Amino acid sequence: MTPLFHLLAAQAADPEVIDRIPSGYSHFVIPFTIGITFMLCWIGVGCIRLLYAIPQADRLKFWKSLFLPKTIVKNLKDLFGDCLLHVKIWQRKPLLGYMHSAIAFGWFMLIVLGHIEVALFVPARLNVTRGGLFYPIFYRYFVWMNPGHTTLRGSFFFFLMDFFLLYVLSGIALAVFKRFRSIVLGMRHTTKPSFADRVALYSLWMIFPLRLLAESFTADLSGGSFLTVGVNHFWHFLFGDKLWFTPCWWAYSICLGLFFAAMPFSRYMHILTEVLWILLRNAGIQPHHPRKGVAEAEIYACSSCGLCLDACPMNVQKKNLKYSSVYFIRFLRRHNEKKINAIADKCLMCDKCHALCPVGVDAPALRRAQRATVNNALPYDYSYLASAVSSGQPSGHGRVHSRFAAAEYGLGPAAVPETALTESKSPRVLYFAGCMTHLTPRIIKSVDKVFKAAGVDYVFADREGGICCGRPLMLAGRTEAAAVVIEANKKMIEESGCDTLVLSCPICFKVFKEEYHLAGIKVVHYTQFINDLIISGRLPVQKKEQKLVYHDPCELGRGCGVYFEPRAALNQLGTLVKASKEYDESICCGGSLGSLTLDSRDRSKISEASLDSLLANDPETIVTACPLCLKTFSEAVSNVRGRDINVSVKDFAEVVCP
Amino acid sequence: MVDFGFGLVPSSRINLDLFDKDKYEELAAVEPDVRICMACGSCTAVCTAGKFSTTSLREAIEDIKNAQPTKALELLKACQLCGKCSMVCPRGINTRHLILSIINTYSIK
Numbered sequence: 001m002t003p004l005f006h007l008l009a010a011q012a013a014d015p016e017v018i019d020r021i022p023s024g025y026s027h028f029v030i031p032f033t034i035g036i037t038f039m040l041c042w043i044g045v046g047c048i049r050l051l052y053a054i055p056q057a058d059r060l061k062f063w064k065s066l067f068l069p070k071t072i073v074k075n076l077k078d079l080f081g082d083c084l085l086h087v088k089i090w091q092r093k094p095l096l097g098y099m100h101s102a103i104a105f106g107w108f109m110l111i112v113l114g115h116i117e118v119a120l121f122v123p124a125r126l127n128v129t130r131g132g133l134f135y136p137i138f139y140r141y142f143v144w145m146n147p148g149h150t151t152l153r154g155s156f157f158f159f160l161m162d163f164f165l166l167y168v169l170s171g172i173a174l175a176v177f178k179r180f181r182s183i184v185l186g187m188r189h190t191t192k193p194s195f196a197d198r199v200a201l202y203s204l205w206m207i208f209p210l211r212l213l214a215e216s217f218t219a220d221l222s223g224g225s226f227l228t229v230g231v232n233h234f235w236h237f238l239f240g241d242k243l244w245f246t247p248c249w250w251a252y253s254i255c256l257g258l259f260f261a262a263m264p265f266s267r268y269m270h271i272l273t274e275v276l277w278i279l280l281r282n283a284g285i286q287p288h289h290p291r292k293g294v295a296e297a298e299i300y301a302c303s304s305c306g307l308c309l310d311a312c313p314m315n316v317q318k319k320n321l322k323y324s325s326v327y328f329i330r331f332l333r334r335h336n337e338k339k340i341n342a343i344a345d346k347c348l349m350c351d352k353c354h355a356l357c358p359v360g361v362d363a364p365a366l367r368r369a370q371r372a373t374v375n376n377a378l379p380y381d382y383s384y385l386a387s388a389v390s391s392g393q394p395s396g397h398g399r400v401h402s403r404f405a406a407a408e409y410g411l412g413p414a415a416v417p418e419t420a421l422t423e424s425k426s427p428r429v430l431y432f433a434g435c436m437t438h439l440t441p442r443i444i445k446s447v448d449k450v451f452k453a454a455g456v457d458y459v460f461a462d463r464e465g466g467i468c469c470g471r472p473l474m475l476a477g478r479t480e481a482a483a484v485v486i487e488a489n490k491k492m493i494e495e496s497g498c499d500t501l502v503l504s505c506p507i508c509f510k511v512f513k514e515e516y517h518l519a520g521i522k523v524v525h526y527t528q529f530i531n532d533l534i535i536s537g538r539l540p541v542q543k544k545e546q547k548l549v550y551h552d553p554c555e556l557g558r559g560c561g562v563y564f565e566p567r568a569a570l571n572q573l574g575t576l577v578k579a580s581k582e583y584d585e586s587i588c589c590g591g592s593l594g595s596l597t598l599d600s601r602d603r604s605k606i607s608e609a610s611l612d613s614l615l616a617n618d619p620e621t622i623v624t625a626c627p628l629c630l631k632t633f634s635e636a637v638s639n640v641r642g643r644d645i646n647v648s649v650k651d652f653a654e655v656v657c658p
Numbered sequence: 659m660v661d662f663g664f665g666l667v668p669s670s671r672i673n674l675d676l677f678d679k680d681k682y683e684e685l686a687a688v689e690p691d692v693r694i695c696m697a698c699g700s701c702t703a704v705c706t707a708g709k710f711s712t713t714s715l716r717e718a719i720e721d722i723k724n725a726q727p728t729k730a731l732e733l734l735k736a737c738q739l740c741g742k743c744s745m746v747c748p749r750g751i752n753t754r755h756l757i758l759s760i761i762n763t764y765s766i767k
Contacts, residue, residue: 345755378761381735384711435706435740465709468738476739476758485738593741596758597689600750631745 016154017121020144020221024125028141028250029134035257036133042264043272046300050276054293058285065283078278084108088358092307093186099178102171103204104271109164114139117157137256140215141249145223155225162225165215168208176205189315191306191326196265203259204268210252217245267304274359277301281360290340290370291332298361302329308353308363313588314346316609317602325353325363332366342597344370348606349475349594350554355584364594371477371596380481385467385488429458430498431526432512434505435468436627443504443627446653450530453657454539459496466492471511471555472593482515490516502529504653506556506626507593513560525556527566527625527652534569534656541656546574548655549619551610551633552586553626554594566625566652573655580616587613589624591632607636615645625652676725681763685722689759691751695719701743701753711736715743715753718760727764734761 051059065071081087084105090097118125118136122143125135135142145154174185182190193201215224216231220243224232235243263269277297287295304326314320321327323346331339344367354362431451437443451458467489473482493501493516500522503509509525512518524532533539548570556562563583570576581587590606611633614622622637624630633649661669686692695716702714715737718730734757743753 374762375758378758379731379735379765380737382738384707384736387710435742436745439704439742439745465706467710468706468740470738472739472741472754476754478739481738591745593744593754596755597752599691599752628745 015121016146016149016151018144018146019122019142021142024131024135024142026138026141026249028246028253029131029138030253031250031257032137032253032260033134033257035260039260039263043269046264047276050293050296053289053296054285055288058294062280062283062285066279071282074282075279078282079275082278082359083274086358089307092356095174095185096178096187099171099174099185102167103175106164106168106171110161110168111137113157113160113164117161120153120157138249138253140218140222140224141245143222145221150223154223158223158225158228162227165208165212166227169212172205172208187306187310189306189309189321191304191309193304194266194330196262197267197304200259200262200266200268203255203262206255207252207259210248210255214245214248214252217243217248267302269300270303270359273297273300274303277359277361281362287362287365287369290344290366290373291335295332295366295369298363298366299329299333301359302326302361303359304330305358307356307358311352311356311585313348313350313352313590313606313609314598314602316605320346320602323347325357325361328363328367329361332370340370341374343367345596346598347595348554348588348590348592348598350588350592351558352554352585352588355558368475368477371475372479373477375477376479376481378478380478380484382481382484382488385484428496428498429456429500429502429529430461430493430496431458431502431504432461432466432469432493432508434462434466434503434508434627436507436631437504438462438465440627440630440651443630443651443653446651446657447502447504447526449657450526450533450539450653454533456533456538458502459498461492461496469505469508469511470515471507474511474515475594476596482511486511486515490518493518493521500524500529502526504625504627506553506559506562507628510555510559525560525562525565525625527556527569528562530653530656531565531569534572539656541569541572543572544574547577547618547620548574548623549577549579549614549617549621550582551579551589551614551622551624551629552582552584553624553629554586554588554592556625557586558584566623569652569656570623574621577617577619579614581613586610589626589629589632590636591628593628603632604636604639607632608640611636611640615647619647621655622647622649623652623655624649627651672724672726674725677723678725678727681727682722685759685763688763689752689756691749691753691756692719692722692760694749695751696749698748700746700748704742704746705737706740706742707736707738713737715757718757722760722764730760731764 051062054062066075086097086101086104089100115126115136118139124130126132178185178187178190182188212227212231216228216235219228219232259268263271280294280297285294287293287298289295291299306326308325309315309321312320312324314323323343328340328343328347331343347364347367349364349367351364354360354364357363431447433444468485469489470482470485473479473485498521501512501518502524503512504526506525509523512523516523530539534541550567550570552558552563567576579586587610588606589610590603622633624633630649630651637645637647637649661671697716697720699714699716702708702716705713705715707713713733713736715734718733721727721730721733737757739754739757741754744751747753
């Protein structure tokens with residue numbers, strides 16, 4: 001019997017892996033090498049051009065963000081979660097999540113493990129001058145396993161490689177199935193692939209079966225595990241000892257080459273661009289142009305998966321599918337100006353496609369940037385704002401009461417305690433109703449009741465009608481004009497000396513929160529403010545026998561992330577039932593100011609769909625926290641034909657203080 | 659009436675011969691709702707900017723039909739696009755887009 005150390009010594013002397021082809025090259029690698037070189041050059045030039053197009057201040061911010069500990073953590077988390085594991089897709093559609101991570105994560109592991117194998121067994125080949133570009137990819141072709149010298153380590157890698165290959169193949173099988181029946185995987189609509197998409201798609205489907213074929217043919221020489229060796233035995237059973245593996249390796253290489261060559265023109269560019277986009281996104285850089293700089297990263301990061309098709313509220317009508325974000329981005333990519341403008345103007349800006357996008361592409365921001373290219377330069381004249389702010393608004397002590405307006409809303413003069421204006425004994429609260437709330441004064445009345453019941457001293461900023469918050473202008477792409485309005489409002493608020501600004505309109509809330517930069521003033525939505533009043537016990541509430549359903553207004557929920565405060569408060573007031581789509585999946589009421597061109601008939605279709613979702617669990621009352629939603633639903637409820645629905649639509653404050 | 663070419667106030671004379679039909683059709687192609695306005699004035703009644711400045715969508719549409727687009731543009735300059743008018747319009751006119759389209763079509767570029 002040979003002593004163990006002799007065996008080990010023999011193994012050390014005879015290598016486990018022998019270079020079968022000493023030159024480390026064969027002609028079949030040419031297609032792959034051409035494809036990958038082209039793609040790498042394209043992306044290298046693209047990256048430089050892209051970063052060059054970003055304004056210098058933003059570019060500096062980007063480089064800095066790469067070294068901030070906070071963004072480093074977030075970057076790592078997002079890169080692993082979004083790019084490799086696809087947590088977002090798993091959470092929403094598990095089958096789709098499996099399909100995508102099988103292909104993406106599986107392939108990634110195959111590439112990484114292939115390189116590790118080369119590094120362990122033939123490290124010299126990692127050198128680019130000695131074939132480092134293609135050698136690890138076609139490793140199995142070039143080596144010969146020394147029989148009887150296979151170690152546990154080697155077998156382990158064989159097993160892993162086969163395991164991940166099987167994993168990828170299962171994903172491919174699902175992907176092929178999805179082309180025919182996407183609904184099984186949870187997608188009602190899928191995108192129509194473009195020509196380049198098709199080339200890349202079909203070659204991607206072919207790559208892995210061909211890889212299995214090629215590796216199973218060579219498994220005699222270069223080894224394998226359960227999958228490749230098993231298939232190898234099958235080939236021997238079928239064809240005897242005549243195995244022609246060179247054509248398989250050629251086909252495998254051609255498919256890889258084709259895929260990489262088509263990649264820059266297809267949706268698969270997202271594989272690499274997503275990394276850059278995540279870094280830019282986490283650096284907090286906003287697009288200034290719909291096509292250049294950050295926008296370009298977004299456009300190429302879009303995987304054209306079509307999850308936004310089912311998300312878009314406009315798509316209750318099939319004719320509107322063409323206005324979805326995925327096609328908007330496709331036309332942006334193709335510089336199709338005419339179509340881009342039509343699509344950009346149609347969108348309701350409900351932000352649902354952004355919230356549900358697995359890559360986090362902010363299509364509404366791109367649409368705004370696109371609208372700005374048309375509308376930003378239009379003339380405007382807001383010179384009247386200077387006088388408007390000083391006379392019509394409560395600028396400190398010089399405020400004039402309008403008894404008329406107070407009577408109109410049914411508010412007594414006591415609604416505004418004079419003491420609150422002169423002596424700031426308690427934190428001063430300023431209430432800004434906004435344009436839309438003035439059209440639905442029942443909100444103002446209820447808010448007043450709530451404030452009185454809780455004993456909140458408040459000043460009503462736009463009792464006699466203020467000026468617009470600027471958000472509608474921004475949504476229309478008129479950023480410069482919006483800045484003027486914002487400046488005027490900001491002056492008014494800062495002069496009022498308040499420390500809390502309460503808003504009842506989510507449209508105002510979003511812009512006040514994001515664009516006003518009010519130092520030392522807390523900007524809250526009235527749902528948050530009232531919820532705080534209830535928690536602190538200042539506002540006594542009673543739970544009633546009523547079934548409520550809450551509608552998340554787009555600008556409040558997805559726009560500002562306020563989901564829980566209104567629900568917490570409503571839970572104290574009645575039984576809150578679920579809508580079929582809620583939180584970030586809630587459907588726009590159809591009344592959004594975001595759309596410029598959507599007509600009233602299309603809007604009412606959206607209202608119906610939204611209403612259907614809300615009525616899923618037979619609520620008695622639909623509660624919303626936006627004047628636009630309130631108006632839209634009030635009309636939609638009365639217009640539903642052929643159905644007997646008995647539901648009232650109320651504002652959040654109305655439910656709190658009926 | 660004789661036009662002397664000067665006056666204390668700008669001329670308010672309507673001259674329908676000056677009506678630019680092509681321009682109007684161009685506008686109507688972008689926003690067909692311009693044709694269905696019935697000049698009720700609800701938009702003007704609720705207008706946010708109208709509180710501080712002379713602005714009226716109703717009047718602007720009339721001005722365009724009366725071949726006075728400059729007057730219309732002057733009126734719409736103050737608009738803040740807040741969208742209150744679209745909420746009250748009994749004809750369901752897409753007022754915000756109409757305003758943008760009027761400015762876009764009739765502005766001298």
